[in-house]
Amino acid sequence: MTTDPFFHPVSGFDLPRYAGLPTFMRLPLVEPGHDRFAEVDIGLVGVPWDSGTTNRPGPRHGPRQLRDASTMIRAEHGVTGLRPFETAACADLGDVGPNPADILDSMERITEFYGRMKRNGIRPLTAGGDHLTSLPVLRAVARETALGMVHFDSHTDLFHSYFGGSMYTHGTPFRRAVEEGLLDPKRVVQIGIRGSMYDREDRDFAAANGIRIIPVEEFHARGVADVMAEARDIVGSEPCYVSYDIDFVDPTFAPGTGTPEVGGPNSYQALQVVRELEGLQIAGADLVEVSPPFDASGGTAFLGVTIMFELLCAMIGAQKAAG
């Protein structure tokens, strides 16, 4: 399959990477009203929103910085030789406009945007936004059937509530998603969990519901290949979601985030784990918690978009396997 050149990114051989408006990976901007919207296979979407953040804010600025950094991405995957933009019609769909002063209103806007994508057969690759973003996205993507999930993170995000009853924060999205039937907990695996803990309430919920947690100590001891083989087994051949919190990566490699935890994977492992998703049926993916105010050098965003490129290739690989 070769896509229409309309969907091919601008080359750095023709236009320097610092020139031109920074869409995701230099792809065309195809916002919902655009006349080629329905042709898109995979839509890259920004969700500039961090109202779920309980500590240091900033991910609302993530999409813009990620787009800027993404102009460094080129046409071909260096290892597999996949040329994703010639294989699937990819486009930048723009940002969902949030309401920074109203959490519920913002979640509705997000779900509506992704619902429109779903009705047009567009699979989403999201640039967050804090981790609460995944919940309204899943409400659209998993509306009909519960999904499995590969979740890279240093936290489980399975807490019940914060501050005396607040149910919607970036520490609670997957608790809500399981409760709402959007995720099948037995097909969920959480990788990289670490750090000091409040208590074991989240772990107890995971255990009671069959969610598999792979702490970072186990990750380091077993290695990427072994851990990811188990992850693929857990998720199986049915559709799944991939949620990648940048704080999965060690904070030295990804300082631009709000709740870092020491001792995580390095940048090479950060890519390897995505390459090991090959063959899964990925209904959607996100990269969240990139926080530019804490990323003065831009290195976190650059790592983030490199991960997004790997996620994109994994989504297409899955498509090919299914096609």
Next chain:
Amino acid sequence: MTTDPFFHPVSGFDLPRYAGLPTFMRLPLVEPGHDRFAEVDIGLVGVPWDSGTTNRPGPRHGPRQLRDASTMIRAEHGVTGLRPFETAACADLGDVGPNPADILDSMERITEFYGRMKRNGIRPLTAGGDHLTSLPVLRAVARETALGMVHFDSHTDLFHSYFGGSMYTHGTPFRRAVEEGLLDPKRVVQIGIRGSMYDREDRDFAAANGIRIIPVEEFHARGVADVMAEARDIVGSEPCYVSYDIDFVDPTFAPGTGTPEVGGPNSYQALQVVRELEGLQIAGADLVEVSPPFDASGGTAFLGVTIMFELLCAMIGAQKAAG
């Protein structure tokens, strides 16, 4: 009057300024449950909260950075010779704990904290927080009678609502305060207003209610002394509130803020305007919108605490004038 040495700050001649826990101005920490709470005349309070921010977040980190910078403040005002900490019992009352995931809950917590202060006869000097902070503070301080206000800012913060109906943002606090009868609009003056504008809805509200706006062009043309004489006339001899948004100052002098506007006063004028408040009956004051993530050098916080020291001296001067 000489206060109990308990209320005197630590001297930099005895303990270097980088040593010890950074309370505001090296004052004793006297949280609400402390047994000397009722003895406090002026309480310095942190409100680490920015849920009203519609653009770049960060003021939730303000109180901590302001306390750190405040260890540079010494015992005596260089111009007037006032030794505030020996004149009034001043203390750091700690922070109000906000709920970052719930605006209304946070406003209730703030109002409750300041109500307790008021019942103990403590006048507040607040370190925000974004500008929405002023509203729940005024609900406590102005509970019984509407106050006048001297408001330093580059924005009026008099808008009706944002994003299709959100009533509580950092662009709306004084609209609400006038509506709720907390401020007497005819005794309100806003100084330093500037920048490009959405529309004139806020100006129309000001005009309709008798709020005096002094744009920065007028400020620069007339000079500090003339403008402040008018401000004192407007506010008069009845109790008033002073609200100081750090974005009143030119962003080169105060880059650490979320919504800067070019062309404001310099750092010397930033202090002068406060010195010109001498004689007013200041029931409370705040310094808001200091945003550490955008203040890499800490210069904004240092300017902020220097302004707070001037506000403190002005509050005591007012007290003296009244005493």
Next chain:
Amino acid sequence: MTTDPFFHPVSGFDLPRYAGLPTFMRLPLVEPGHDRFAEVDIGLVGVPWDSGTTNRPGPRHGPRQLRDASTMIRAEHGVTGLRPFETAACADLGDVGPNPADILDSMERITEFYGRMKRNGIRPLTAGGDHLTSLPVLRAVARETALGMVHFDSHTDLFHSYFGGSMYTHGTPFRRAVEEGLLDPKRVVQIGIRGSMYDREDRDFAAANGIRIIPVEEFHARGVADVMAEARDIVGSEPCYVSYDIDFVDPTFAPGTGTPEVGGPNSYQALQVVRELEGLQIAGADLVEVSPPFDASGGTAFLGVTIMFELLCAMIGAQKAAG
């Protein structure tokens, strides 16, 4: 005159300023091939190019950072009440693609782009780029008749050559422009010149050709209004160009530039001088030498776009005066 809403920017009341792709001032992107290109009155163009830089590079990154900062600009001028986007059809025309490895090739590309604009009746407001940018722009804009020029800068940029004969650097553009008949030296005024000097070769050229230099010491002594009145007299009522090097402003207010000179105007004066251009026939304007690698806080870019907004209003004011 009210423009088509297509040409109106997105409001921050509807979409937060950190959301959406950052075009200049949130205007529509109308690149040369766009079907509404010919409707544009004033085109905002980026020239991401710094091959003429003899010291610290970086202005090639200017247009992207300026667009990002420009999302803070709103619809109405705070002082004059002008609503420029409803008065003239303004659009972001995208970037001219330079060749960073070939100075002459890049200059041809730039002149060609601006020639196309000129043929469509679009007046340019350029975001550089280093100051050599002005030369290929003038080759298009002043193709038919020599222009006057108001030039804000700390350097004259009138040198003959560098490094043993290099004729095209950011220190030589206006020497070339005078030699090529693009500028009428008797209608050129350079304001803000300062700093230590190599020698007097540039001043001698100015004197010999009738170019008026107003050093910063004279600027500070006489004040903005008096200096600008003389500037308007020099330029007169015939068409002129406005070239604004950000290093005109004191480097504390504009650190993000390659060749700063201490002791320049402050940020308020930086805006005032543009407001004083009212009434001139401005055929085009540029803001150059913003260098993001030396502007960690983004303050220089924010000042830069505020100046661009003033330039835009001045260009429209001129149009109105002529209309």
Next chain:
Amino acid sequence: MTTDPFFHPVSGFDLPRYAGLPTFMRLPLVEPGHDRFAEVDIGLVGVPWDSGTTNRPGPRHGPRQLRDASTMIRAEHGVTGLRPFETAACADLGDVGPNPADILDSMERITEFYGRMKRNGIRPLTAGGDHLTSLPVLRAVARETALGMVHFDSHTDLFHSYFGGSMYTHGTPFRRAVEEGLLDPKRVVQIGIRGSMYDREDRDFAAANGIRIIPVEEFHARGVADVMAEARDIVGSEPCYVSYDIDFVDPTFAPGTGTPEVGGPNSYQALQVVRELEGLQIAGADLVEVSPPFDASGGTAFLGVTIMFELLCAMIGAQKAAG
């Protein structure tokens, strides 16, 4: 054993981590005069002092930045499940006030402070300060009997003197400590030593006295578990001290320090080595050489406090093993 809730830290579920005064790990502040001082088991102390620094200064600012970062620490160790604050009475004892203009006076002040702790049965966990800090601490802690030591560092700090005879610098503390009988050199192991060298004078001293040096090349070749097993053997079951210079860690993971050396352990290994201290009789520990002026992002301090949390757990584990 369950400690009095007075000694429990504030939870981030109740109060956001950016709120409140930043004591170490959100523990109560129990300075020497406090009436519960004698109840403390483990005291966290800051020594804001860097007069021993021969190159880039800054560790005097370490304790304040470390306290700030430490508000991210939670109640439970993620791997062992130990809840240290419920197991031992831990408190922030404040800072020792140094005299930045007098090295000998400062050392006396430090030894006196730690002597008082020792008389009250409080084991110290110190946040430096530069590495000279360890000497006056050891003068109190090892007053009666020489201790073994596990020393993590890239330098031996065993030099005789600097600059023609200066005996007290951050390159000499352990030479002095051995000379003064505070350390038993045969029970001392130094891990991670690397970098280019002046000469072999320090190595010769180590060899002559039986100090075991494990260079980083050996560390990388053998791995954490093997190296630490040897370290435990060397130190044995008698009381020991643990001194952790943050420059043990690779400077990419810990840039905020004055004398970095390339090629050290990563952040995961930085934690692992402390976990491997389990079972040692740790009479005291320190984390030194964190230098905020060279740690713009705060990542070094965050790594530092995570190491301090591991050290605290190791000290309690040792206590339990002994109890």
Next chain:
Amino acid sequence: MTTDPFFHPVSGFDLPRYAGLPTFMRLPLVEPGHDRFAEVDIGLVGVPWDSGTTNRPGPRHGPRQLRDASTMIRAEHGVTGLRPFETAACADLGDVGPNPADILDSMERITEFYGRMKRNGIRPLTAGGDHLTSLPVLRAVARETALGMVHFDSHTDLFHSYFGGSMYTHGTPFRRAVEEGLLDPKRVVQIGIRGSMYDREDRDFAAANGIRIIPVEEFHARGVADVMAEARDIVGSEPCYVSYDIDFVDPTFAPGTGTPEVGGPNSYQALQVVRELEGLQIAGADLVEVSPPFDASGGTAFLGVTIMFELLCAMIGAQKAAG
């Protein structure tokens, strides 16, 4: 007088400013042993030393950063047309090597270095270092006769002692210099003094000895010309010293310093005050307290070297007036 080309700086027209080793102002390096040492008229010396600093350290790194920034200085003064390097033989004499672990030893080394200069008839222009630097310099320069002094600063540096008796800190040099007969207090003027104060002990010493203090409020009210006329009167026609603490300037213009005070002169005034020294008999001058760790952008150093260039021209102007 035209100097030997050996003493002329490299031109930026020949070698870009970022190339070559950064000596002060691109002058030749003529260290004390050099065979042309005795030919030097004015020697630029670095004193990388900050052991007198009681708060934030860093000025030990000043000379290196100042040399780097000084490569931007050109051959001719923009206002007076003076070409200093062709008028007097100027050279970079290198750094005095301090002992960071011993204050008294360092002071002896400095005095010895400057004594050698004095014996060779070389007038010093010093780049500090903290303000204690001025004391050992004065011990050499004013060995035979007490000097007058123009002192630009926000602090008087006239305190008796710190921390219970430390006599040599950056807050005491001029107290010592008066006591030692190096300065004639009746010919000393201190300009720009401001900020909150510990007490009035320094002011009392000034008053008792006839030192004239001009607070910044008076400076702003009277203006540069008037204040400097008085300063010249105070100092008179006998030899004097000029000591310029960079914290004289407002911290927004000069953030890279350890003890900033809000509300100082701007960058233009920072230069003007030096230009007003014309005609004084300047026996030596220094620029101190530039602290690179707090000057991320390098702007403070750039301002500092521009001030040094003005000081150099003032020293030569004085020489000319005397010649």
Next chain:
Amino acid sequence: MTTDPFFHPVSGFDLPRYAGLPTFMRLPLVEPGHDRFAEVDIGLVGVPWDSGTTNRPGPRHGPRQLRDASTMIRAEHGVTGLRPFETAACADLGDVGPNPADILDSMERITEFYGRMKRNGIRPLTAGGDHLTSLPVLRAVARETALGMVHFDSHTDLFHSYFGGSMYTHGTPFRRAVEEGLLDPKRVVQIGIRGSMYDREDRDFAAANGIRIIPVEEFHARGVADVMAEARDIVGSEPCYVSYDIDFVDPTFAPGTGTPEVGGPNSYQALQVVRELEGLQIAGADLVEVSPPFDASGGTAFLGVTIMFELLCAMIGAQKAAG
């Protein structure tokens, strides 16, 4: 062999590392005209030039920052015990002065400078500059006979041209070098290649000419020792060049570069690979693409000079093996 003490660096025990002019590794400055030039064995040269850069500029500032960081290097290699400065006569030869406005002129200047070195028997160790630097260096070093090369990089730099025909950029030097017969492609190995790709044009050229590419995935899988054994085999016992692009290293360890690629070697591996060059006949080496504007902390430069120290030791080791 013991060299003349003239060629020994200054010790940090005598002069603090922040004092004195920063020559490379504190070696004597021996510029081409110096009377001991011909005695030099290995010359450290700066090439402050980045006109070949197609994306983010900055390496023109590399030599100055590298010299500054290099003052941390000491006299003896920590692992091998080699004391390079006593084994070979090493000196800082200063910078080649480039023409930033003319690529061809700059290349001629560089080749001329290195030709002079070659005629004096001096082997070069270069601090770039961008990677185009290697081409004019090779034109001098490999004038007579094609060299082998060990090339550490994340890019092949084997492209034909950019931007419609530009032949000299930092993406093309080794394509040119092979075409010009300066390199023997069958003795060239490129290690660490990674990242997304434009196309396979460079790989095709490598394959057609026998250049061996070792992608980073293979590097990580096989390990340093195995990969470097192959590299030594490829290069063999004939003279070779070593070119080290700092972007070989993972961008977290080396952020200060213009075209980073995620997933590279860590800092320890960055040194190990050079140590494994032992025994090769190294005719010259370079370390390029260090870009200070993107290296706020200076960590990249510090890693860079540590690599240069390893390269220097490898060059001397090779010399010894050959001697």
